[in-house]
Amino acid sequence: SAVISQKPSRDICQRGTSLTIQCQVDSQVTMMFWYRQQPGQSLTLIATANQGSEATYESGFVIDKFPISRPNLTFSTLTVSNMSPEDSSIYLCSVSTGVPDYTFGSGTRLTVV
Amino acid sequence: KQEVTQIPAALSVPEGENLVLNCSFTDSAIYNLQWFRQDPGKGLTSLLLIQSSQREQTSGRLNASLDKSSGRSTLYIAASQPGDSATYLCAVRPLGNTGKLIFGQGTTLQVKP
Numbered sequence: 565s566a567v568i569s570q571k572p573s574r575d576i577c578q579r580g581t582s583l584t585i586q587c588q589v590d591s592q593v594t595m596m597f598w599y600r601q602q603p604g605q606s607l608t609l610i611a612t613a614n615q616g617s618e619a620t621y622e623s624g625f626v627i628d629k630f631p632i633s634r635p636n637l638t639f640s641t642l643t644v645s646n647m648s649p650e651d652s653s654i655y656l657c658s659v660s661t662g663v664p665d666y667t668f669g670s671g672t673r674l675t676v677v
Numbered sequence: 678k679q680e681v682t683q684i685p686a687a688l689s690v691p692e693g694e695n696l697v698l699n700c701s702f703t704d705s706a707i708y709n710l711q712w713f714r715q716d717p718g719k720g721l722t723s724l725l726l727i728q729s730s731q732r733e734q735t736s737g738r739l740n741a742s743l744d745k746s747s748g749r750s751t752l753y754i755a756a757s758q759p760g761d762s763a764t765y766l767c768a769v770r771p772l773g774n775t776g777k778l779i780f781g782q783g784t785t786l787q788v789k790p
Contacts, residue, residue, distance in 0.1 A: 667723075
């Protein structure tokens with residue numbers, strides 16, 4: 565299965581600022597996914613990032629708030645913009661290298677103060 | 678809209694007990710169902726994946742079953758150990774080629790020595 569390096573592992577940020585999270589995969593993958601896990605909640609898909617095209621956002625998530633880049637088949641970034649305390653969550657990237665394999669990054673624990 | 682529910686939300690058992698975690702989903706139009714383990718501060722580890730045409734999968738002390746028609750899955754853990762303490766998440770992959778997963782809220786398991 566693929567190996568994902570996700571950075572940073574955690575951060576504490578001031579409200580109104582932005583944070584960019586990076587995911588590097590050790591193999592080429594078509595689809596990369598970004599999830600959010602709010603405190604005490606399960607994972608919710610933010611968007612699907614495909615190389616060479618705009619990301620596809622789920623209901624309730626918008627590009628202005630969560631811009632995503634996918635410059636190649638092994639790398640993606642998610643930016644959390646103009647942060648508020650409500651954005652405090654764990655953010656995880658995931659890749660599918662074909663059924664049955666889904667691999668997740670170790671997550672970024674974000675605290676907004 | 679697909680919804681995934683897990684019960685119980687939390688479970689505490691003495692070491693050596695056999696236990697069952699439950700997952701239910703509202704729409705039987707799924708490609709597969711997967712059980713993950715999440716440890717604090719870490720990403721998700723895939724435990725078992727059951728294709729929609731399968732009834733169960735086994736790995737070591739873990740056995741997962743799937744009854745697609747009734748929208749239910751169970752994860753059976755035999756002879757539990759303190760190292761099994763973690764949050765267990767089930768996720769369904771809906772039919773279609775989006776590749777996204779829909780997660781339940783998880784069961785947090787504590788196995789006491």
